[in-house]
Amino acid sequence: MSERIDVEVDGGRLATFHLGSQRRDAPRVLAIHGITSTSRTWLASARALGDRAALIAVDLRGRGQSHQLPPPFGLDAHVRDMIAVLDHLGLERATVAGHSLGAYVAARLATTHPDRVERLVLVDGGLIIPESRAAADPEQFIQAFLSATLARLNMTFPDLAAYVEWWRRHPAVDGSDVAPDDLEAYAAHDLAGEPPELHSSINPQVVHDDGIDLFSTPDAERLQVPAMLLCAPKGMIDDPHPMQPLAVVEAWAAADPERRQTAQVPGVNHYTIAWGQHGSRAVANAIALAARPGR
16 A cells, blocks of 8 residues: 655655555655666665654655655755655654665764664665775766666656567566566556657656766764665676675674674575565565554
8 A cells, every 4th residue: 555645855745655554643755766767766665664664755855756746856855855854754863764765865864863763774785886986987987887877767658568578588586486467567657658669767867966966975884873785786787796795794783793783685686686576575574563553
């Protein structure tokens, strides 16, 4: 079940969705998606959570049903929007989950507003991207790193079925355990325009601005709140180059073992750690543990 909640932010309204449990006593967890994604990243995790927690999943500005929100973009703009969501819902302190870019937003939120964040669940994001260390030009690196994703933003599709099929054949999804209904719901939520020229709702400018922000020192290295980081052994196209290598993640956890935990989820890639049934169960379990009342 998905209930839409519109939150007033600079420039308009941020589309926010209550996913999963409708129990009034279920903990509510703020859930933030990735750089070219939407709130529908969290469908499988919301289902796997059952009644252990509900997800308050946003469409970040420039994406999904928030795609018409104007600049400024970047991590600080998203943090301001997340504070508006927490205020709107009356959440003084919240558990926050973030996938990919969402993990960087969550970490920035926790470092700039530690009084508003109880715990973090970072899903294959939040730390330095190893290849970026040697990049002389951040813009060129972002273009190369996100090349397959950025290409999609310039494509058009005659109908929803064609877009679903494009995703089904994506190297990270093909042959995976992503549920067909979730894939269709994800694709439908992302589409904008009119047939036969439907296209992704993602504003390419927001991808550029958010991507450049990732070259700053990761906020996750300065966290003062408890955090769990789940990482995938495979990368964005099911390749053997993970976005958050286990050695990097373990070094991060070892720097503050009192507050930091980590685990690698076997057999998943950057997408299926959140979208797939196996990955989403691990994510849901981490969220449920972080959000457990009285912890």
